[in-house]
Amino acid sequence: MDYEISDDxxxxxxxxxxxxxxxxxxWGRQRSREEVERQITGAWRVVGAYRAGGNELVGxxxxxxxxxxxxxxxxxxxHPEHRGHSLGKRIVSKMIDEGPGATFRWTLFxxxxxGLYRQFGFVEPDGSAMVRPASAMS
Incomplete structure (x- = not known):
């Protein structure tokens, strides 16, 4: 099966x-639909994987x-039924190696x-990194 990777x-x-x-x-189940939509529409960049020749988003x-x-x-x-075609690798490559952020310092949780992310140079943080965990809002 052929796929297209697009940052449109x-x-x-x-x-x-x-x-x-x-x-x-x-990681996404606790967010509301409005939060997800706001995060996507406000994103700096988005990358999608699609079945070739169509607009069915599969990654x-x-x-x-x-x-x-x-x-x-x-x-x-x-999507599970489309795994095994290197789509995760192609999506991450398009995002961090082939785009305007190729020289950035990238992070993720x-x-x-x-194993996928190590292929792109991601490593566990060293002593120079700190994280403030999300706190419950009352």
Whole structure:
């Protein structure tokens, strides 16, 4: 099966992304639809994977950035039935190596797929990194 990888924001299908993040993604289920849509429409860059010749979105990633030297990679996914075609690798490559952020310092949070991200130079943080975990809002 052939696929297209595109960074054209006009091709993004918000409904398809919402469906995956709200039902399949361990990291996305706590967000409301409005939050997801705001994050996607406000993203610095988005990349989608599509069946060739169509607009069926089968994979996705978004990035937040200052546009100068820092990028945060988020919401990377490939639908299970389309895995095994290197789509995750192609999406991440398009986002961080083939785009305007190729020289950025990139970061991400993930509980899985470490092997994929290591291929792109991601490593566990050293003593120079700190993270403030999200706190529960009352």
């Amino acid at each position: 924001p006009a091709r993004i299908n918000l409904e398809a992304i919402w469906q995956f993040l709200s039902t399949e993604a361990y 996705f990633a978004r990035a937040v950035s200052d546009g100068v030297g820092f990028g945060y990679l988020a919401d990377v996914f490939v 993930t509980a899985d797929a470490h």
